[in-house]
Amino acid sequence: MPVTGRSLCFDRYIRLVGWREAAVQTSKTALITGITGQDGSYLTELLINKGYIVHGIVRRSSSFNTGRIDHLFQDPHDEDRRLILHYGDLTDGSNVARLLEGIQPDEIYNLAAQSHVRVSFDIPEYTADVTGLGTLRILEAIRESGVRSRFYQASSSELFGLVQEVPQTETTPFYPRSPYAVAKLFAYWITKNYRESYGLYACNGILFNHESPRRGATFVTRKITRGLARVRLGIDPALYLGNLEAKRDWGYAKDYVEGMWLMLQQDEAEDFVLATNETHTVREFVERTAATLDMDLGWQGEGVEETGVDRRTGKAIIHIDPRYFRPAEVDLLIGDYSRARTRLGWKPTVTFAELVRIMAESDLARESVLAGVTR
Numbered sequence: 366m367p368v369t370g371r372s373l374c375f376d377r378y379i380r381l382v383g384w385r386e387a388a389v390q391t392s393k394t395a396l397i398t399g400i401t402g403q404d405g406s407y408l409t410e411l412l413i414n415k416g417y418i419v420h421g422i423v424r425r426s427s428s429f430n431t432g433r434i435d436h437l438f439q440d441p442h443d444e445d446r447r448l449i450l451h452y453g454d455l456t457d458g459s460n461v462a463r464l465l466e467g468i469q470p471d472e473i474y475n476l477a478a479q480s481h482v483r484v485s486f487d488i489p490e491y492t493a494d495v496t497g498l499g500t501l502r503i504l505e506a507i508r509e510s511g512v513r514s515r516f517y518q519a520s521s522s523e524l525f526g527l528v529q530e531v532p533q534t535e536t537t538p539f540y541p542r543s544p545y546a547v548a549k550l551f552a553y554w555i556t557k558n559y560r561e562s563y564g565l566y567a568c569n570g571i572l573f574n575h576e577s578p579r580r581g582a583t584f585v586t587r588k589i590t591r592g593l594a595r596v597r598l599g600i601d602p603a604l605y606l607g608n609l610e611a612k613r614d615w616g617y618a619k620d621y622v623e624g625m626w627l628m629l630q631q632d633e634a635e636d637f638v639l640a641t642n643e644t645h646t647v648r649e650f651v652e653r654t655a656a657t658l659d660m661d662l663g664w665q666g667e668g669v670e671e672t673g674v675d676r677r678t679g680k681a682i683i684h685i686d687p688r689y690f691r692p693a694e695v696d697l698l699i700g701d702y703s704r705a706r707t708r709l710g711w712k713p714t715v716t717f718a719e720l721v722r723i724m725a726e727s728d729l730a731r732e733s734v735l736a737g738v739t740r
C-alpha cells in the first residue's frame with residue numbers, strides 16, 4: 366500500500382527488504398542516479414507508470430532531501446512496491462559497483478551531478494569528480510560486472526557554450542565555458558568511448574534547459590517565478606538577478622524525461638538533442654512571469670545599474686546583482702531536435718508561455734499557502 370508524507374522513518378524506506386526478489390519478477394528494472402532531483406522525480410513517475418521497478422541512489426544528508434519523491438515512497442514491507450532507495454554517492458566507486466551488481470538493472474539513467482553552472486566555478490574539483498568521473502565510475506562498473514544494462518548519460522547543452530553554430534545539433538562542435546561544462550564534456554566523451562570500445566548500449570541525451578515547478582530554486586527560471594510570487598505577496602521586497610540578456614532554449618522537464626526513456630528503447634544506442642528550437646532572454650522570462658502574476662513591471666537604467674520597477678508604485682522590485690554574473694557566460698543556446706523528432710518520434714509539448722504560466726501559478730499557490738495568505 367502506498368505511504369505518503371514523512372510519517373514513516375526515512376531509514377525504513379532505505380532498507381533493502383525483499384528488493385532482490387522484486388527485481389527477478391518480469392518487469393524491467395531501472396537504476397536512477399540523481400533520483401531526488403527534478404528530472405529524477407519525473408522519470409521515476411514515468412517508469413513506475415510503465416511498470417518498472419525503480420531503484421534510486423540517494424546521498425546521505427542530515428536533513429530530508431527526498432521532497433520531490435516523497436509521494437512515491439512505499440512501505441518497504443510491501444511486496445509489490447516499485448521504488449527502492451539506496452544510499453550512495455558517485456564519488457565512491459566501490460559503492461556504485463556493489464549497487465550495480467546487486468540490482469542488475471536493465472536500464473541506468475545517470476542524472477546525478479553538481480549541476481549548478483555558477484557554483485561549479487567555486488567548487489571545480491568537486492564538480493569534476495561527481496559530474497565527470499562519476500560517469501566513468503558507472504561505466505566501469507557496467508564493464509567490470511558484465512551487467513547488460515543500457516546506459517543513459519545526462520549530457521547538457523552547456524557543452525555548446527560559446528556556440529559554433531546556430532541552432533545547435535548533435536554535430537555542432539563543443540566549446541564548454543565552465544568547470545561544469547568541461548566535466549560534462551568528459552562524461553559525454555567517456556560515454557561515447559565506452560560505447561565504441563566495449564560495445565555498451567550507452568547514449569548521450571544532449572538536453573537543453575528544462576524547467577518545471579520542481580526546478581531547484583537557485584536556477585534562474587524558478588528563482589524568477591518564486592521570487593516574483595513572493596514580491597507580489599509582500600513576503601520579499603525585491604528579487605536580485607544577474608545577466609538578463611543571456612538567451613536559453615527552455616522546455617518542460619516532463620517532456621524531456623520521456624525523451625530519455627525513448628533513447629534507451631532504440632535498436633542501437635545514439636546521441637540525441639532534446640530542445641524546443643526557440644530561444645528567449647532571461648529578461649523575457651521575467652517580463653512574462655510579471656505579466657502572468659499581474660504585476661506591472663518597467664525597466665530603468667542601464668547595465669548593472671538597471672532595475673525592474675513596478676510602474677504602479679514606482680518601487681524597484683528587480684535589482685541587478687553582479688554576484689550572479691559568471692566568469693564566462695553562455696550567451697545564446699537554441700537547439701534543433703530534428704533527429705529526436707525523426708528517430709524517436711519525440712517533440713516538446715509545452716510552449717514558453719505555458720511553461721512560465723505553469724511555474725508562476727504553482728509558485729504563487731505554494732507561497733500563498735506558506736505565507737498563510739488567502740487569495
Ligand SMILES: C[C@H]1O[C@H](OP(=O)(O)OP(=O)(O)OC[C@H]2O[C@@H](n3cnc4c(=O)[nH]c(N)nc43)[C@H](O)[C@@H]2O)[C@@H](O)[C@@H](O)C1=O
Pocket residue numbers: 480481482483520521522523572573574575583584585586588605606607608609611612613647689690691694695
Ligand atoms: C542545460 C543546463 O541548464 C542549467 O544551466 P544554466 O543555463 O546555467 O541555468 P541557470 O538557470 O542557472 O542560468 C540560466 C541563465 O540565467 C542567467 N542568470 C541571470 N540571473 C541569474 C541568477 O540570479 N541565477 C541564476 N542561476 N542564473 C541567472 C545565467 O547567467 C544564465 O545565463 C543547469 O540545469 C545545467 O545543469 C544544465 O545542464
